[in-house]
Amino acid sequence: MKAKVLAALAATMAVSATCAFAANPFVDVPTDSWAYKSVVELADAGIIQGVDGEYFQGQRNITRYEAAEMVAKAMAHMDKASVEQRALINKLADEYADELNNLGVRVSNLENKVGNIKFTGDARLRYRYMHGSEGKENDNSWDYRIRLRGQAQVNDRTTVTVGLTTDNQNFGSNGTTTDTNEDGDVFADIINVDYNFGSPNWKLSLGREAGWMLGGPRSYGYQYGDVFDRAQLQYSNDKFAVTAGYGKFKEADAFFAGDADLDGVKTGYGMIEGFFGNGSAVGVYYNDFTRAGGEGRLNGDATEYLDADDLWGAYASVNIGSKWNILANYEKVSKDGVSMNTDKDVNDPEVWIGKVTYGKAIMAQPKSWDIWVEYLDAEDGAFLGGSTNSWRFGQMDNITSWGAGVDYVFAKNAMFSVMQSFATDTKRSQDDSYADKEQTRAQFVFAF
Numbered sequence: 001m002k003a004k005v006l007a008a009l010a011a012t013m014a015v016s017a018t019c020a021f022a023a024n025p026f027v028d029v030p031t032d033s034w035a036y037k038s039v040v041e042l043a044d045a046g047i048i049q050g051v052d053g054e055y056f057q058g059q060r061n062i063t064r065y066e067a068a069e070m071v072a073k074a075m076a077h078m079d080k081a082s083v084e085q086r087a088l089i090n091k092l093a094d095e096y097a098d099e100l101n102n103l104g105v106r107v108s109n110l111e112n113k114v115g116n117i118k119f120t121g122d123a124r125l126r127y128r129y130m131h132g133s134e135g136k137e138n139d140n141s142w143d144y145r146i147r148l149r150g151q152a153q154v155n156d157r158t159t160v161t162v163g164l165t166t167d168n169q170n171f172g173s174n175g176t177t178t179d180t181n182e183d184g185d186v187f188a189d190i191i192n193v194d195y196n197f198g199s200p201n202w203k204l205s206l207g208r209e210a211g212w213m214l215g216g217p218r219s220y221g222y223q224y225g226d227v228f229d230r231a232q233l234q235y236s237n238d239k240f241a242v243t244a245g246y247g248k249f250k251e252a253d254a255f256f257a258g259d260a261d262l263d264g265v266k267t268g269y270g271m272i273e274g275f276f277g278n279g280s281a282v283g284v285y286y287n288d289f290t291r292a293g294g295e296g297r298l299n300g301d302a303t304e305y306l307d308a309d310d311l312w313g314a315y316a317s318v319n320i321g322s323k324w325n326i327l328a329n330y331e332k333v334s335k336d337g338v339s340m341n342t343d344k345d346v347n348d349p350e351v352w353i354g355k356v357t358y359g360k361a362i363m364a365q366p367k368s369w370d371i372w373v374e375y376l377d378a379e380d381g382a383f384l385g386g387s388t389n390s391w392r393f394g395q396m397d398n399i400t401s402w403g404a405g406v407d408y409v410f411a412k413n414a415m416f417s418v419m420q421s422f423a424t425d426t427k428r429s430q431d432d433s434y435a436d437k438e439q440t441r442a443q444f445v446f447a448f
Helices: 003-011 036-044 064-075 083-095 097-102 136-140
Strands: 117-130 142-153 158-165 187-195 202-213 225-236 240-249 266-275 281-290 297-299 302-304 310-320 324-334 336-338 345-347 350-359 369-378 399-411 414-426 439-447
Touching: 064 083, 064 097, 083 097
Parallel strands: none
Antiparallel strands: 117 142, 117 439, 142 158, 158 187, 187 202, 202 225, 225 240, 240 266, 266 281, 281 310, 297 302, 310 324, 324 350, 336 345, 350 369, 369 399, 399 414, 414 439
């Protein structure tokens, strides 16, 4: 086993996060290396010592006893590891049980370290404004959301996660509104069971996921990125991942009264992704939609329904050096009908998205930051409606638009972000009421 492979695996344990700016202990690990941060953190935590205290020698094969010694040191940091990280340490301990016993490390009772519950959460205060949207933003510009998560390692194969959220609560004079639950009650946005079949490569996920993204977590998240009930099977390793599942969308965040949404729509989906050593990834994905009831849903004075049969997309996320990321995302929706925006015919609309990011804002690392710029070209009818993982809201298709933003971690677990669209242009319009509208968003996010 090569040292850099085991170091990358051990880095996922995140057993120490106190050394983001520690000095580099090894002369043969350049600061622009993809593994630099992980190597420094592991050395600072005492998990690795290098060769002769000066060289890392990332290409050198290591012995099983050297690997076992690293696992033993990781076991000493179990109190700092999360539930998933403790499970990974236990698996490594089983793999190197003989060597660990020879080192004098007791591994027979590791099971009593399983079963702990870890609680996390976050709070967000958000401001959204769309210029020229006939005053609606004056009532609904400010909102907040608070979420609490609990995760329990039931055994070495099963993890259970439960989450509660207030959803988005408005401060507006027109009363409290939310995305998912119209009565404004706190509700469970995560009720999920993960089962690994005894192998870290295979994972079955059942239940509700709060942040499920159509296109996966590495895509832009143009169509959807919110509450989703599903059954999903995934095989993954450090080279590729294959995902398949079936589920139902639960969100319905329509900014304009006439917007259709995905709430209640069912979909079968599949995804194939490839990963590269520097953190880059490419992927293709497909969704086959089941229309809601076939006859449409009543929404106010208009009958709304999802008139899309399926969707396929592709993305590429490429890291250049340690600071730059370039993301490209393409999607095509298979549908024929009349646009709800313009009352004009649409035929298999497409969307192209490009985004360039410099830096990386890390919640646990004060003063870390990033800056980004993006370009969106969406044909009329390309956006299916409902919630989205994008920062944008309201007018999401029938436009070309630029956007830019900054994320800054001003204290540990506290981040401020601001986003702004510009040069937005409507592709085709039904009347003057559907004019070009720029969007502004700013928010504080606190993690705990």
